[in-house]
Every structure is written in C-alpha cells, then in structure tokens.
Amino acid sequence: MATKTAGTVPVLTPEQLQSVRGTLRSPRRLKTEVLGGLVVALALIPEAIAFSIIAGVDPRIGLFASFTMAVTIAVVGGRPAMISAATGAVALVIAPLVKSHGLDYLIAAVILAGIFQIILGLSGVARLMRFIPRSVMVGFVNALAILIFMSQVPELIGVTWLVYPLTAVGLLIVFGLPGLTKAVPAPLVAIVALTLVTVLAAVAVPTVGDKGALPDSLPSFFLPNVPLTLETLQVIFPFALAMAFVGLLESLMTAKLVDDITDTRSHKTREAWGQGVANIVTGFFGGMGGCAMIGQTMINVKASGARTRISTFLAGVFLLILVVALGDIVSLIPMGALVAVMIFVAVATFDWHSIRPSALKALPKSETLVMVATVIVTVATHNLAIGVGVGVLVAMVMFARRVAHFVTVDRTVTEVDGRQVATYKVDGELFFASSNDLYTQFEYALDPERVVIDMHASHLWDASTIASLDAITEKYRHHGKTVEIVGLNDASLLMRERLAGKLGAGPAPAGGVRPAGPGWRLNRTAVLPPRQDPPAGR
Numbered sequence: 001m002a003t004k005t006a007g008t009v010p011v012l013t014p015e016q017l018q019s020v021r022g023t024l025r026s027p028r029r030l031k032t033e034v035l036g037g038l039v040v041a042l043a044l045i046p047e048a049i050a051f052s053i054i055a056g057v058d059p060r061i062g063l064f065a066s067f068t069m070a071v072t073i074a075v076v077g078g079r080p081a082m083i084s085a086a087t088g089a090v091a092l093v094i095a096p097l098v099k100s101h102g103l104d105y106l107i108a109a110v111i112l113a114g115i116f117q118i119i120l121g122l123s124g125v126a127r128l129m130r131f132i133p134r135s136v137m138v139g140f141v142n143a144l145a146i147l148i149f150m151s152q153v154p155e156l157i158g159v160t161w162l163v164y165p166l167t168a169v170g171l172l173i174v175f176g177l178p179g180l181t182k183a184v185p186a187p188l189v190a191i192v193a194l195t196l197v198t199v200l201a202a203v204a205v206p207t208v209g210d211k212g213a214l215p216d217s218l219p220s221f222f223l224p225n226v227p228l229t230l231e232t233l234q235v236i237f238p239f240a241l242a243m244a245f246v247g248l249l250e251s252l253m254t255a256k257l258v259d260d261i262t263d264t265r266s267h268k269t270r271e272a273w274g275q276g277v278a279n280i281v282t283g284f285f286g287g288m289g290g291c292a293m294i295g296q297t298m299i300n301v302k303a304s305g306a307r308t309r310i311s312t313f314l315a316g317v318f319l320l321i322l323v324v325a326l327g328d329i330v331s332l333i334p335m336g337a338l339v340a341v342m343i344f345v346a347v348a349t350f351d352w353h354s355i356r357p358s359a360l361k362a363l364p365k366s367e368t369l370v371m372v373a374t375v376i377v378t379v380a381t382h383n384l385a386i387g388v389g390v391g392v393l394v395a396m397v398m399f400a401r402r403v404a405h406f407v408t409v410d411r412t413v414t415e416v417d418g419r420q421v422a423t424y425k426v427d428g429e430l431f432f433a434s435s436n437d438l439y440t441q442f443e444y445a446l447d448p449e450r451v452v453i454d455m456h457a458s459h460l461w462d463a464s465t466i467a468s469l470d471a472i473t474e475k476y477r478h479h480g481k482t483v484e485i486v487g488l489n490d491a492s493l494l495m496r497e498r499l500a501g502k503l504g505a506g507p508a509p510a511g512g513v514r515p516a517g518p519g520w521r522l523n524r525t526a527v528l529p530p531r532q533d534p535p536a537g538r
Helices: 020-024 027-055 059-076 088-101 103-122 125-131 134-156 163-180 186-200 230-262 268-284 294-303 309-324 335-349 357-362 365-381 384-404 463-478 490-499
Strands: 004-006 009-011 408-416 419-430 450-460 482-486 522-524
Touching: 020 027, 020 309, 027 059, 027 088, 027 186, 027 294, 027 309, 027 335, 059 268, 059 309, 088 103, 088 230, 103 125, 103 230, 103 268, 125 230, 125 268, 134 163, 134 230, 134 294, 134 335, 134 365, 134 384, 163 186, 163 335, 186 294, 186 335, 230 268, 230 294, 230 384, 294 309, 294 335, 365 384, 450 463, 450 490, 463 482, 463 490
Parallel strands: 408 522, 419 450, 450 482
Antiparallel strands: 004 009, 408 419
C-alpha cells in the first residue's frame, strides 16, 4: 500500500506502521516501541508474581514464563504489538494440578497444551472467531476492564494512608500528561516519578519487592521428571486441553480487539499455532505457560502507541533484565504507581459508549442482554472463556428466537373445479425454533378435503422441520384429507426426500390443535368464488 502524504510530511498507513524494518529506520517510531516495551515490562513484574501465587508456584516460574512467552510470540505470533505472558486465566486452570501433582506435572501439561494449540491452530479453529457477535465482544472488553480494576482493589485495602495520595498523583500523571506531551509514555513517567519520590523521601509504602523474591539467574532448560505412561497422560490431559482452549480464546479475542484499535488485520491462524509454539518453549524453560494479556496489550498499544513486534520482544527482554540484573532497583517501585497505571488501563479499555442511554435505547434489547450476560458471568467466574461461551450461547438463543418470529402462515380458501381448496403460504426460515409451532398453524378439522402448502417463500433447515411436515400430513390423513406440499427449493426438496417418513410422526400435541405460538400470524380469508374468465371474443 502506498504511503500517503500530507504536504511534505509522509503519513504512514496502519499497515506500514507495523513494519519492523521501517520502524528500525525511524528513530521516533523506534523510541515509541522501546519505551512501550519498557512500560509493559515494569507492569508485568507484579502481575506475573501475583499469577504465580494464584497457580501455587514460585514467582520465578511466572516471571520466566512471561519472558519466554513474550520473546517467542514476538517472532511466531500473528498479531504485532500484542503481549503474551503468564495470565490469571491460565493460573486458575492449572492451580488444581499444581496442588495435587506438583511442578513437573504442570510443566508437562504446559507442553501438551502447546501441542494442542498447534493442532487446533492448523485445523482452522481461528476461523470460529467470526461466530462471536459484536455484543459478546463488547461484553468481553467491559468485563475485562472491570476485572482489571477489581484486581487492583486489594492493593488499596489495609495499607498505609500514604498509598492513597501516591496513587492519586499517579492517576493525575497518566490521565493528564498525554494532554501536554506524548513524547514519553505517561505510565513510564508515573512509575519513575513516584519511585523517586518514595525513595528520596524514605516513604514506607508497599513495593514490588513485597510481592515476592525476584530471580537472580537466567532461565535454563527444564525437562519435566514425569513417567511417560498412559496414567500420566490421563492426569495432565484435561488440564492441558482446558489451558489450550482458554489460552486460544483469550488470545484470539485480544487479537481481534487490537485489530479494531489499530485498523489493521492480524493472522489469526498464525497467532493460534504461535501461541502453541510459545507455550512449548515456555514449558521447556520451566515456565507456567500463558496466553495474550489484554491489560498489558492495552498499555502497549493504547497508552504507549506501540505497533510492531519490536515492543513485544523488548517487553520480554526488559523483563528479564529488570528482574535479574536490576532486581534491587525494581523491587523499590511502589505498588501505588502500578495501581494507577492499571486503573488507567481499565478506564481506557472499558467501552463507555456501550452504556450510554442513547446507545442502550437504540440497540435491540437482545443485544444488550447478550452484553450484560457476558459481563456478569465473566466477572462472577473470573474466567473470560466461560463468560464468552455463555455470551455466545445467549446470542444464539436470542438470534434463533428473533428469526423464529419472522415466520408467517397465510391461509386462503378458494374453489377450483367446483371443489374447495385450502392453501397455506408459509413465509420464513424453518428450523427447530420456528418449525415446532408450525404444526399448530393448520385448521385440520375445518379445512376442505384438499390442502395445498405453498413453500415458495420458505426454506427447510433441519430435521425438526421435516418431522413437523410429516406430523402435519399425518394429521390431515387422519382426517381423511389430502395434502400437497409445493414450492420447495432444491436444497429443501432434497432434505425432505432423504428424511421424510423416517423421523416418526413429529411433535403432535394431545387434545387437538394448540393455540399459535408467539410470533406466528395465521391469516384467514373468506371462501372466494372461482375466477371467471371472460368469454372468447369479448
């Protein structure tokens, strides 16, 4: 794509901004990537330690995982500027395995999860993302923002009062500085400034060092000491599979979100198998595994303005340097500074437009219900995968309900060759949600001996509809009347020829015809006289 120009200053397209080669040639853009990676690395340290505690492993396991995941995904991933590291979603999945079988079984599960992700990625699981509705995506983003904010609340409870003004100053910096200058990321300024204040003033507040000991050596090759038996596979298989699905879902949803923010497209299939490669590498270096992190990605993409793989790679490199070589300095960073940064991320992530009264009034109630359901379930379970799954399920039900309400049945009675004929015109898509009420739309006892069901304006989608048509014809046959079904398109006709008469009598209600279901309309007209053609010659 050609570079646009605005006067004499070239304006790069979003795709060109993702170019690693072009960024390396531009000092201004390279500075953005470097500073973005540094801010992410600083914010990753307490997060990785916290997730390690959730998983029940040593903090080094989470920190090493964050390093190897970020560096590896920067090379093999399909979404530039997205950050992958140890995550809370993965920690929740693997915690029971660590408690029951220990670290070696955890590492074996991480490696197996990576293999599963490669298989799923190459088999096209990323294409399923198109089935996730926008309302679920909005709910996912809003739930994530709420979870990010909630994760910071414990850092503000039961602490010295000095934490509150410190956090308030941090919030003023991260929200106010971008209005003055964007030369340096506001989160980095907040972290450095508040660290200097607390150190120089000798203020006693919670720091990163209070979260846990930082590693003092580089990660080394690790081979899990587990027996290569079927019993071992039975132990790690469910955890590895759950980790693979949760990691892929969170990563692909994050990639889609970054696509929207940057106005670019990512390679979802590459991202899927790339996550698998990253987890395998992480496992062999003794890491707890992970996936994409929306909070850190938002710091990198939104707060810092990074756009390339350089920032992702440097986030991992800086993380390792900070915790191994500069651990004594990093441990002095006040948690209040990082809390301010994460609150800023939560506010920036939340889709505020989605809760405006004007937007809620304009949206269909079903769309709002899907979004709210996704948010509630995600926040209640602290599991983004479960929340998205429930949201998609609710969206499917709402969609089926809406489509089912579009079906109408019109009844007319005419006289042909001296005989009355009842004609039913069915209009709409017939599937399990709409065809179950189709049986109730006919006047079996009142209709004349000949009945025609006109299906020109409808389509048969599943076996439920075939069963309903079988039940209708059987009911008319019971009344001694004949039924002719006309107007089926080729696909519907083929399905009926294949399944008719093989599905039973269908959902016939007891005690006569039931009243029409919601959304159905049965129009009746009076008996019409036969059409009289004018005599020849007139």
